[in-house]
Amino acid sequence: MHSIDLDQAATTALDPQVREAMEPWLGEHFGNPSSRHRRGVAAAEAVDRARAQLAGVVGARSEDVIFTSGGTEADNLAVLGLARARSARGRKLVIGPTEHAAVRASAEALESEGFAIASARADAEGALDREHLTELLDAETVVVAQMLVSNEFGSVYPSAPLARLVRACAPNAALHVDAVQALGKLELSIGELDADSLALSAHKIHGPQGVGALVLAPGTSLRPLVFGGGQQGGRRPGTENVAGVVGFGRAAELAEQLRGRTLEHLRELRLRLATGLARIEGAHLLELGAQTMPGICTVLFEGVPAEVRLHHLDERGVAVSVGSACQAHDSDVSPSALAVGLDADAARRMLRFSFSRHTTAEEIDAALAALEAVEGELGSLGR
Amino acid sequence: MTSTAAIGAPEMVLIRYGELALKGKNRGSFEQALMRNIHAATRCVGEVRVERRRGRMAVFSERRVMDVARRLQDVFGIKSLSPAWGCAVDPEEIADLARRVLADALADFPPEGPITFRVSSSRAEKRFPLNSMELDRFIAERVLPDHERLEVHLDAPALSLGIDVRPERAYVFVRRLPGPGGLPVSTLGRGMCLLSGGIDSPVAAWLAMKRGCRVAYVSFHSPPYIGERSKKKVRDLVRVLARFQPTSRLFVAPFTEVQTTIRDRAPEPYRTVLYRRMMQRIATRLARREKCGALITGESLGQVASQTLENLTCIEAAADLPVLRPLVTFDKEEAIDLARKIGTFDISTRPEPDCCTVFMPGRPVIRGHLAACEEAEATLEVENLVKRAVRGTEKLEIESDV
Numbered sequence: 001m002h003s004i005d006l007d008q009a010a011t012t013a014l015d016p017q018v019r020e021a022m023e024p025w026l027g028e029h030f031g032n033p034s035s036r037h038r039r040g041v042a043a044a045e046a047v048d049r050a051r052a053q054l055a056g057v058v059g060a061r062s063e064d065v066i067f068t069s070g071g072t073e074a075d076n077l078a079v080l081g082l083a084r085a086r087s088a089r090g091r092k093l094v095i096g097p098t099e100h101a102a103v104r105a106s107a108e109a110l111e112s113e114g115f116a117i118a119s120a121r122a123d124a125e126g127a128l129d130r131e132h133l134t135e136l137l138d139a140e141t142v143v144v145a146q147m148l149v150s151n152e153f154g155s156v157y158p159s160a161p162l163a164r165l166v167r168a169c170a171p172n173a174a175l176h177v178d179a180v181q182a183l184g185k186l187e188l189s190i191g192e193l194d195a196d197s198l199a200l201s202a203h204k205i206h207g208p209q210g211v212g213a214l215v216l217a218p219g220t221s222l223r224p225l226v227f228g229g230g231q232q233g234g235r236r237p238g239t240e241n242v243a244g245v246v247g248f249g250r251a252a253e254l255a256e257q258l259r260g261r262t263l264e265h266l267r268e269l270r271l272r273l274a275t276g277l278a279r280i281e282g283a284h285l286l287e288l289g290a291q292t293m294p295g296i297c298t299v300l301f302e303g304v305p306a307e308v309r310l311h312h313l314d315e316r317g318v319a320v321s322v323g324s325a326c327q328a329h330d331s332d333v334s335p336s337a338l339a340v341g342l343d344a345d346a347a348r349r350m351l352r353f354s355f356s357r358h359t360t361a362e363e364i365d366a367a368l369a370a371l372e373a374v375e376g377e378l379g380s381l382g383r
Numbered sequence: 384m385t386s387t388a389a390i391g392a393p394e395m396v397l398i399r400y401g402e403l404a405l406k407g408k409n410r411g412s413f414e415q416a417l418m419r420n421i422h423a424a425t426r427c428v429g430e431v432r433v434e435r436r437r438g439r440m441a442v443f444s445e446r447r448v449m450d451v452a453r454r455l456q457d458v459f460g461i462k463s464l465s466p467a468w469g470c471a472v473d474p475e476e477i478a479d480l481a482r483r484v485l486a487d488a489l490a491d492f493p494p495e496g497p498i499t500f501r502v503s504s505s506r507a508e509k510r511f512p513l514n515s516m517e518l519d520r521f522i523a524e525r526v527l528p529d530h531e532r533l534e535v536h537l538d539a540p541a542l543s544l545g546i547d548v549r550p551e552r553a554y555v556f557v558r559r560l561p562g563p564g565g566l567p568v569s570t571l572g573r574g575m576c577l578l579s580g581g582i583d584s585p586v587a588a589w590l591a592m593k594r595g596c597r598v599a600y601v602s603f604h605s606p607p608y609i610g611e612r613s614k615k616k617v618r619d620l621v622r623v624l625a626r627f628q629p630t631s632r633l634f635v636a637p638f639t640e641v642q643t644t645i646r647d648r649a650p651e652p653y654r655t656v657l658y659r660r661m662m663q664r665i666a667t668r669l670a671r672r673e674k675c676g677a678l679i680t681g682e683s684l685g686q687v688a689s690q691t692l693e694n695l696t697c698i699e700a701a702a703d704l705p706v707l708r709p710l711v712t713f714d715k716e717e718a719i720d721l722a723r724k725i726g727t728f729d730i731s732t733r734p735e736p737d738c739c740t741v742f743m744p745g746r747p748v749i750r751g752h753l754a755a756c757e758e759a760e761a762t763l764e765v766e767n768l769v770k771r772a773v774r775g776t777e778k779l780e781i782e783s784d785v
Contacts, residue, residue, distance in 0.1 A: 041611040052784035056427055059450045062784050063726065134494065164490040191450045192392070233729060
């Protein structure tokens with residue numbers, strides 16, 4: 001059965017050019033970057049190059065890039081590491097309304113260390129409620145975490161205006177931005193975003209799974225989560241995943257080169273999907289906030305829970321998701337959906353279609369045809 | 384015509400240069416060097432356009448203007464810089480833009496309490512209907528009613544709204560970011576820095592660049608007594624230092640033969656001084672080839688045994704060029720502070736041996752005599768050793784990674 005993957009926000013296929021860059025480091029060049037012999041130094045040089053590639057893409061300095069095991073670890077390192085490094089100044093965290101579980105759960109883990117957690121609210125349009133946020137921010141606040149692109153709705157939360165609000169109202173706070181879904185789609189410069197840290201992941205941009213990075217603004221200090229041999233300046237020790245970070249560096253570079261075209265392509269795909277959905281009764285494409293990253297389309301349906309439609313589509317070779325893939329492990333509804341003003345019932349009827357630069361217009365058409373067939377099959381259950 | 388529209392990214396970065404403007408006849412070439420260095424420093428962010436204007440420069444970028452500004456903070460010769468927004472040369476339009484720039488700037492202040500404020504205009508466009516003082520007043524009258532918290536204060540205000548009226552466009556700015564000062568790299572000739580991998584020599588190179596020197600580097604490598612990681616450490620140091628000048632050339636000179644020969648034939652206490660005399664000779668040869676007018680070292684008086692006045696005299700006697708020692712009167716802490724600021728400290732403190740630590744004598748001479756050095760060298764075939772080292776030298780071009 002031909003398979004159409006419209007779940008590209010969950011993961012993306014490895015780009016052949018990325019695989020090609022990685023291969024030598026899985027085979028002939030195998031080495032530990034900490035070894036003192038030439039083989040080791042060659043591996044260390046490869047890690048340095050990857051670091052410089054990624055730094056270049058996000059306008060950071062090489063020494064401010066910390067490779068991790070993925071976006072989740074990057075978010076954890078930021079939330080826990082920044083909060084602990086600043087705990088003498090205050091013990092409060094403010095997190096965005098639609099944060100990924102990697103941020104939300106690590107913030108909650110700090111409650112046992114005496115930190116208080118406050119959640120920012122979305123306004124009626126789904127954007128950040130600035131007034132409410134201003135009330136939450138104070139000198140006690142040491143970390144503010146706000147994602148740049150929502151993994152569930154594609155909504156964009158501009159970082160720079162938020163950063164200024166944080167500096168003005170919470171002078172002791174660091175701003176952490178989860179940019180996992182923004183990399184390769186939006187211009188990402190840590191300076192322009194005015195963030196103190198940026199979480200990134202390789203496998204969302206046709207890089208390998210198991211690699212991510214936390215990028216820091218110059219001079220930002222944090223407490224490590226793991227301890228060991230002092231690699232990466234002691235901020236994230238452990239032998240580097242050489243092939244993985246080489247793949248990440250290459251994937252980031254490629255994604256940046258293609259970024260303009262990718263965004264244009266995603267816009268066209270979104271428009272195609274929206275046009276097709278207009279023919280399907282009861283389907284409604286959500287647009288939250290002032291700006292949306294077009295590669296993530298969340299569609300509200302009527303009738304049966306989204307889970308049922310997901311399996312019907314899967315049966316026809318079309319992969320989509322309900323809420324985020326990570327959320328799909330929980331039986332409960334997505335807290336982000338509730339935060340942006342949907343009720344629990346609506347939240348259970350949401351399907352996410354997500355695209356990457358590899359997605360084609362034909363795949364959208366085929367998915368729409370499959371969806372129409374599913375609606376026919378569901379009949380009155382579909383409404 | 385009050386506008387509440389949010390303000391976008393700045394249009395350009397306005398640069399002020401300090402001493403540069405004082406250099407009379409050389410000004411043209413100083414400005415050209417500064418422009419070249421600006422292009423090089425911002426290369427990784429994107430293409431920029433630089434315009435020269437009486438005593439200032441404007442750097443335009445299609446994207447990432449704030450990233451450009453950050454890079455410019457590392458360009459020697461720049462005293463301060465301001466991201467600026469532009470509008471048509473019309474008093475009302477300037478007032479409208481000023482209002483929005485101010486509203487934006489106020490977001491950086493705590494939400495309550497008074498903020499001291501002033502307007503300071505400069506006017507290159509003399510046909511503009513208002514002179515600077517009149518424009519200051521005109522703008523203040525139009526922005527103050529919108530912002531109750533602003534209190535006019537001409538001396539040391541917390542917020543200074545700058546206005547620059549050019550013939551074709553007017554610019555408004557508030558933030559003033561510090562530049563590194565100094566003189567543009569390349570305006571005061573070239574120097575060859577002896578880079579050891581320690582804390583001091585990268586700082587010495589940086590200080591020489593700060594005073595307009597373009598720096599090339601030579602490092603001495605003694606395989607297989609020391610390994611590839613020591614070489615990588617030096618490369619990494621040069622990569623950081625390359626942020627401050629367009630590209631950097633690193634020479635890696637083989638030093639094993641020199642060191643083993645001295646170890647085997649010269650009196651032990653004199654070894655370190657003799658190694659260093661050989662380094663000066665090799666560095667001098669390479670420097671001449673590279674048209675460098677001086678050697679640069681990280682030596683500091685009294686810091687280690689080889690750095691007494693007597694030993695420095697012995698070492699310098701082997702150099703055929705002036706030796707600049709920017710750190711000669713520095714305390715260790717001062718050098719460390721600068722190394723941290725430059726970004727070389729964490730690399731310098733990596734525990735890699737260099738060619739000197741491995742071949743260190745047991746009891747080095749503290750007050751060496753030149754005659755004793757020359758006597759010891761008489762048996763060494765100095766010229767042949769130098770020639771072979773120069774011939775075996777590896778040349779690397781290193782670019783900054785940021």
